[in-house]
Amino acid sequence: MKVLIVEDDPLHRSYLHEAVSAALPECETVIEAENGTMGEKLARDHRSAHVVMDLQMNNRNGIEAARTIWKERPDTRILFWSNYSDEAYVRGVSRIVPDGAAYGYVLKSASDERLKLALRSIFVEAQCVIDREVRGMQQKSLGQAKGFSDSEYEILIDIALGLTDRAIARRRGLSLRSVQNRLQQLYEKLDVYQNASDDHEDSRFNLRARAVTVAMLRKLLNYSALERAESELAEWLKLG
Amino acid sequence: MKVLIVEDDPLHRSYLHEAVSAALPECETVIEAENGTMGEKLARDHRSAHVVMDLQMNNRNGIEAARTIWKERPDTRILFWSNYSDEAYVRGVSRIVPDGAAYGYVLKSASDERLKLALRSIFVEAQCVIDREVRGMQQKSLGQAKGFSDSEYEILIDIALGLTDRAIARRRGLSLRSVQNRLQQLYEKLDVYQNASDDHEDSRFNLRARAVTVAMLRKLLNYSALERAESELAEWLKLG
DNA sequence: GTAGATGATGCGGGATCCAGCAAGACGCGC
DNA sequence: GCGCGTCTTGCTGGATCCCGCATCATCTAC
Numbered sequence A, B: 001m002k003v004l005i006v007e008d009d010p011l012h013r014s015y016l017h018e019a020v021s022a023a024l025p026e027c028e029t030v031i032e033a034e035n036g037t038m039g040e041k042l043a044r045d046h047r048s049a050h051v052v053m054d055l056q057m058n059n060r061n062g063i064e065a066a067r068t069i070w071k072e073r074p075d076t077r078i079l080f081w082s083n084y085s086d087e088a089y090v091r092g093v094s095r096i097v098p099d100g101a102a103y104g105y106v107l108k109s110a111s112d113e114r115l116k117l118a119l120r121s122i123f124v125e126a127q128c129v130i131d132r133e134v135r136g137m138q139q140k141s142l143g144q145a146k147g148f149s150d151s152e153y154e155i156l157i158d159i160a161l162g163l164t165d166r167a168i169a170r171r172r173g174l175s176l177r178s179v180q181n182r183l184q185q186l187y188e189k190l191d192v193y194q195n196a197s198d199d200h201e202d203s204r205f206n207l208r209a210r211a212v213t214v215a216m217l218r219k220l221l222n223y224s225a226l227e228r229a230e231s232e233l234a235e236w237l238k239l240g
Numbered sequence C: 001g002t003a004g005a006t007g008a009t010g011c012g013g014g015a016t017c018c019a020g021c022a023a024g025a026c027g028c029g030c
Numbered sequence D: 001g002c003g004c005g006t007c008t009t010g011c012t013g014g015a016t017c018c019c020g021c022a023t024c025a026t027c028t029a030c
Helices: A010-023 A036-046 A062-072 A087-096 A112-123 A132-142 A150-161 A165-172 A176-190 A207-217 A223-239 B010-023 B036-046 B062-072 B087-096 B112-123 B132-142 B150-161 B165-172 B176-190 B207-217 B223-239
Strands: A002-006 A029-033 A050-054 A077-082 A103-107 B002-006 B029-033 B050-054 B077-082 B103-107
Touching (some): A029 A036, A036 A050, A036 A062, A050 A062, A062 A077, A062 A087, A077 A112, A103 A112, A150 A165, A150 A176, A150 B207, A176 A207, A207 B207, A223 B207, B002 B010, B010 B029, B010 B050, B010 B112, B036 B050, B062 B223, B087 B223, B103 B132, B150 B207, B150 B223, B165 B176
Parallel strands (some): A002 A050, B050 B077
């Protein structure tokens, strides 16, 4: 068995190396990559089907790297090892995992024991292992209990990118009014109206900009989600 | 000499501990805190005047912690040790450093040697040590060459928070038109007009929202800056 | 002292955003 | 068929935003 480690922090990288060696005696080779781009290349070269991947990296983030790796080999098993359980990350990961693929999501704050257990479960038993905390996020996100539907998330992305209503309508194939409807839903759910007092003269928020900030503060959005959305937008602009 | 380490990542914390011990034989005690809140408390309890501080922490970020530490003892020497040289961080730090205080800013990607040198320079020699890359950011930021003036940065924060023009005017003590003038300057500098084609029917951006996103992508803003701005805003709202 | 640069303010207008109201489309259960 | 809920769309209007044009104050340079 070969295991590929993709992680930009040298300390974390060597810690992972050690953990992999200890948890998986049957692993004869450990390869290290220090950013997403190198990770993709090494995965291709070594035909490695077992990857441990950091999400937040400078050069090319983990979600991007995982996506191209899975596109080339959908049966690759990937364990995401991240500092955060932001909804933006969790959502980003679940969007790209292929049907039936074994993967995992473990927080860096987990104990040695948990990490090693996850390594064995995924790489040997082909089971999915999702950290408790992350799991909670996932359910809150997918279940519509208090979470956000895909369409609401979509429009959140669009206003975060700074598109006008009309541009959003064209991009998503909707009428102008429908876009504005969804915006209202979004404002509702993000609870943007709180400090908008009745008096017109009182301090009030620009709902559109406020929504983005509130989403950021609630970690529905983060830098890497923005980055991804921005490059998708550039792609779409080229076509149009 | 006592040295206080404030860093939430256990691996980094123990690495720092070792580096401090090696670089400063005259240091008889090393204290560790795993978040900003604990850092403030331990600095107070131990009267430690030598601090190594991570910037990005969950509970209470480094800038906040440093601010309260410096407020209580302005002669404290603090070395910031961070993954990033985002303009938002650099600006945040330079806003809070007291006159004449010795401090440093070293990136985590720096070599062992650089870190140890910085530790000695700051804690023993009371000199300021700013990483090359960070320094560049600082000059780009303070010099008005291509950087942002304080007033532009201020208004960027305000629209990022989602305030209306009127609210900004009241908060900053300006007329409505002046606020809009500054916004135009900001849009100019952020180069938000690029994809706004001449035809009114073509895809265009909502300048206000777009400006915030561009600033995020350029790292003029980041999560912790937003967080700080949000709590300042809450403060201001209470008074008003 | 005069000219020029910079910044604050007012006025006006076109574009955009926010939202209430109502009419139609679609699926679902009975 | 019929009712119900959800989603989409058009119309409308008021509020806000974006910005060109013009005025005035302050400051600097020569």
